[in-house]
Amino acid sequence: MSHYHLWTIGCQMNKAESQRIAGMLAAAGFEHSPRLDAADLVVLNTCVVRQSAEDRIVGTLGLLAGLKRERPDMRIAVTGCFTARERNELVRRFPHVDLFFGSGEYEALSGWLEATTPSTEHPPVSSSACTEEVDALPGVSAYLPIIRGCNNFCTYCIVPYTRGREASRTPEDVQEEAVRLVTEGVREIVLLGQNVDSYGHDLPGTPSLADLLVLLHPIDQLQRLRFLTNHPKDMSRALIRAMATLDKVCEHLDLALQSGDDDILRAMGRGYAVDDFTTLVGDIRRAIPHVSIATDIIVGFPGETDEQFEHTLALLDRLRFDVVHVAAYSPRPGTLAARRYNDSVPPDVKNARLHRIEELQETVASGINAAYLHKEAEVLVQGKRRGKWFGRTRTHKLVFFEGDGNCSGEMVRVSISKTSPWALQGNLVYNSTV
Numbered sequence: 001m002s003h004y005h006l007w008t009i010g011c012q013m014n015k016a017e018s019q020r021i022a023g024m025l026a027a028a029g030f031e032h033s034p035r036l037d038a039a040d041l042v043v044l045n046t047c048v049v050r051q052s053a054e055d056r057i058v059g060t061l062g063l064l065a066g067l068k069r070e071r072p073d074m075r076i077a078v079t080g081c082f083t084a085r086e087r088n089e090l091v092r093r094f095p096h097v098d099l100f101f102g103s104g105e106y107e108a109l110s111g112w113l114e115a116t117t118p119s120t121e122h123p124p125v126s127s128s129a130c131t132e133e134v135d136a137l138p139g140v141s142a143y144l145p146i147i148r149g150c151n152n153f154c155t156y157c158i159v160p161y162t163r164g165r166e167a168s169r170t171p172e173d174v175q176e177e178a179v180r181l182v183t184e185g186v187r188e189i190v191l192l193g194q195n196v197d198s199y200g201h202d203l204p205g206t207p208s209l210a211d212l213l214v215l216l217h218p219i220d221q222l223q224r225l226r227f228l229t230n231h232p233k234d235m236s237r238a239l240i241r242a243m244a245t246l247d248k249v250c251e252h253l254d255l256a257l258q259s260g261d262d263d264i265l266r267a268m269g270r271g272y273a274v275d276d277f278t279t280l281v282g283d284i285r286r287a288i289p290h291v292s293i294a295t296d297i298i299v300g301f302p303g304e305t306d307e308q309f310e311h312t313l314a315l316l317d318r319l320r321f322d323v324v325h326v327a328a329y330s331p332r333p334g335t336l337a338a339r340r341y342n343d344s345v346p347p348d349v350k351n352a353r354l355h356r357i358e359e360l361q362e363t364v365a366s367g368i369n370a371a372y373l374h375k376e377a378e379v380l381v382q383g384k385r386r387g388k389w390f391g392r393t394r395t396h397k398l399v400f401f402e403g404d405g406n407c408s409g410e411m412v413r414v415s416i417s418k419t420s421p422w423a424l425q426g427n428l429v430y431n432s433t434v
Contacts, residue, residue, distance in 0.1 A: 010047025
């Protein structure tokens with residue numbers, strides 16, 4: 001029996017695609033190996049949004065080159081945004097890789113598997129057959145991509161160049177997959193898109209994300225619906241109303257700010273001003289009082305002054321997000337920012353700004369999470385880690401708790417006895433699953 005190892009880095013869309021690839025490999029007769037160095041087939045699903053991610057990919061490919069010298073029969077395949085580079089150049093730089101295939105190019109993978117795997121070792125596999133196998137054991141929560149690509153072309157972002165223009169799946173197609181996932185045991189579905197708010201604009205009748213939530217909401221045994229990632233320019237008031245009125249839709253949003261300075265936002269090509277974003281957050285919080293909001297920030301964008309950074313820091317202090325994902329700007333080849341602007345902010349300044357935001361956010365998150373202390377929270381249990389059960393609240397708070405029996409996949413209530421900026425801890429009160 002041959003074994004595969006699937007190495008994934010990057011966004012939730014990559015994770016969803018890795019779930020599909022894992023299903024294809026299982027359908028082809030491979031078994032999963034937790035160790036990269038013990039696998040007969042290694043698949044890397046890659047991301048190049050940040051330089052740090054690209055550095056990890058190149059480092060892992062270097063490690064694999066050494067392993068393949070020791071084990072020439074090892075096979076290596078690479079997919080994801082890294083493969084959007086000029087293919088001949090990739091083959092020249094990494095001759096030990098057996099297959100490069102683009103994001104979502106499952107036919108290329110299935111064809112290569114059939115062509116390179118002896119029929120006596122594994123059963124033949126087609127991409128359509130693999131689709132049926134993909135979520136055979138999908139877990140409690142599953143990603144469901146509904147739109148691929150992005151049309152926004154923010155100046156710093158490589159996604160439109162690696163994933164292409166937006167293309168939505170039909171509501172009927174999404175609904176069919178959602179029903180199948182729930183039938184197989186999924187209780188929470190996370191709808192995915194690089195810009196999920198653009199869903200449906202390219203389809204007949206222009207269905208919206210709000211319409212899709214209404215369509216999926218009645219699915220029997222589905223307990224929770226989430227969606228990401230949102231673009232402040234494109235998020236509609238109809239979507240806010242749907243969140244406020246549909247009880248299966250969780251009170252949590254990922255809403256990327258990126259900067260708290262209008263001049264930087266214009267240079268980024270974000271399409272909104274600070275006042276627009278602030279108004280949107282206010283509308284969301286009035287409609288959904290207990291909503292949690294996560295955001296993204298880029299520090300050290302070309303030309304960012306100390307004063308402009310202080311604008312961002314002050315806005316974060318005022319808006320008080322539950323989670324802030326912060327990254328230092330790194331130029332991505334091919335983007336408008338890389339062509340137009342000099343990467344002028346020194347690395348030590350970027351790092352200092354990043355750490356100041358992290359320090360502020362630790363204080364903010366501590367205060368927000370402290371409000372859960374000595375209260376009960378509804379938790380969808382995802383598994384066990386270091387001897388404790390863990391899961392998420394409707395507001396996406398990570399909760400660890402003590403409890404007897406098998407709680408995996410169940411909806412439980414937990415009494416919160418300890419809080420931190422990163423997670424909540426408590427004890428099982430009772431199982432609320434019907």
